[in-house]
Amino acid sequence: MTQDGISLPPGLALESREEGLVLAADEARYGKPLQVDFVGGKAGHRRRFGGGRGQLVAKACGLAKGVTPNVVDATAGLGRDAFVLASLGAKVLLIERVAAIAALLEDGLKRASEHDETAEIAARMTLRHGDAAQSLAELVAGAQFAPQVIHLDPMFPHREKSALVKKDMRLFRALAGDDNDAPRLLEAALDVATHRVVVKRPRKAPPIAGPAPQHTLEGKTSRYDVYVHYSLKR
Numbered sequence: 001m002t003q004d005g006i007s008l009p010p011g012l013a014l015e016s017r018e019e020g021l022v023l024a025a026d027e028a029r030y031g032k033p034l035q036v037d038f039v040g041g042k043a044g045h046r047r048r049f050g051g052g053r054g055q056l057v058a059k060a061c062g063l064a065k066g067v068t069p070n071v072v073d074a075t076a077g078l079g080r081d082a083f084v085l086a087s088l089g090a091k092v093l094l095i096e097r098v099a100a101i102a103a104l105l106e107d108g109l110k111r112a113s114e115h116d117e118t119a120e121i122a123a124r125m126t127l128r129h130g131d132a133a134q135s136l137a138e139l140v141a142g143a144q145f146a147p148q149v150i151h152l153d154p155m156f157p158h159r160e161k162s163a164l165v166k167k168d169m170r171l172f173r174a175l176a177g178d179d180n181d182a183p184r185l186l187e188a189a190l191d192v193a194t195h196r197v198v199v200k201r202p203r204k205a206p207p208i209a210g211p212a213p214q215h216t217l218e219g220k221t222s223r224y225d226v227y228v229h230y231s232l233k234r
Contacts, residue, residue, distance in 0.1 A: 006099045009174055014100055021107035023100060023171060030171040036108025038083050038122065039115045053088055057081050060198040060217050060224035061149045062232040063088055069148035069232050072140060074132035074189060078172070079105050079125075081151060081200070086124040093145045094127045095136070098176050102129040133185040136192050148232065150193040153200040154182040154208070183209040190227060197227040 006014060012025045015033070022033035037043060053063050062069050068089045073082040076094035078101070086092045096102040105127055112122040130139045140147050155176055186208045189197045199208060203223050207213055213225035 006103060008100055012100075012171075012174060014103060020111055021104055023104060023175070025171055025174070030174070034078075034104065034171050036078050036104045038079070038108050038112040039118050043080065043083055055084060056217055056219045056222075056224060057084055057151070057198075057200070058088055060200075060226055061085060061090070061151055062196060063090060064232075067232050069195065070146045072136075072145065072147045072150045072189075072193070073153075074136060074150055074185065075153045075155075076105060076127070077101065077153060077176075079108060081153065082125060083121065085151075086121045089124070091124045091145075092126070093140065093143050093147070094125060095130055095132045095139055096127070097129070097131040097133075099129060100175055101172070102127065133181045133188060136185075136188040140192055146194070147192050148195045150189040150197045151200070152182075152185060152189055152197065154185060186210050186227075190229075193227075193229065195228070195230045195232050199225045199227075201225060 008014065012023060015022050015024050020035060020037075022035045024033040053059070061071050063085070070091045070093075071082075071085050072093045072095065073085070074095045076082055076096040079094055082092045082094045094105060096105055109122050109125055109127060112118040126143055126145065128139050128143055132139065155173070186197065186199065187210060190211070199213070201207065201223055203218060203221055207225050211227065214228045215226050217224045217226065
């Protein structure tokens with residue numbers, strides 16, 4: 001089906017509701033409608049209590065005392081990591097290849113820009129719809145953005161047991177699918193980033209095929225593989 005020029009798989013619909021734009025489907029299978037909300041919910045809680053620059057994504061992207069690099073989130077998804085980085089002062093360029101997800105991000109950024117607590121954060125976030133694996137350099141240049149750090153979170157191959165996948169991510173996967181071009185995406189990111197590339201992976205997953213990362217940062221369920229060109233200086 002098509003809504004506002006955006007093609008969607010059967011059974012999925014973009015709907016404008018009082019609370020904003022949502023992606024809706026059969027709730028028994030997919031759970032509640034999917035929405036990007038930077039003001040309340042998990043994003044709001046993480047903004048207030050998330051741990052600041054001690055968070056793993058901030059460390060991986062090089063945010064430190066006196067160091068706040070520009071970050072390209074080349075697989076923006078629902079914008080959760082991008083919002084954390086922007087809330088810590090970084091300017092972030094979000095690139096999302098799936099039109100419906102980009103529409104959700106655009107709506108979420110608009111609402112965040114109209115809220116006192118998040119307007120300043122949203123002002124540091126710029127969104128572009130496009131495929132980073134195919135045209136990362138062009139998207140970055142078109143946004144006139146200095147890509148010191150590029151953050152990648154490619155969709156890991158789907159696990160066979162659907163019960164292991166949270167319902168909201170089932171809906172996300174129905175649109176986005178797996179990122180089978182992750183090696184090409186990494187190659188493009190290494191070409192464009194001026195200082196480092198960071199790749200989020202499940203903790204026990206192998207690195208993306210290609211050059212070996214210089215170092216890794218591990219959390220409970222995920223890790224960051226870090227590829228360094230130059231150090232980020234104060």
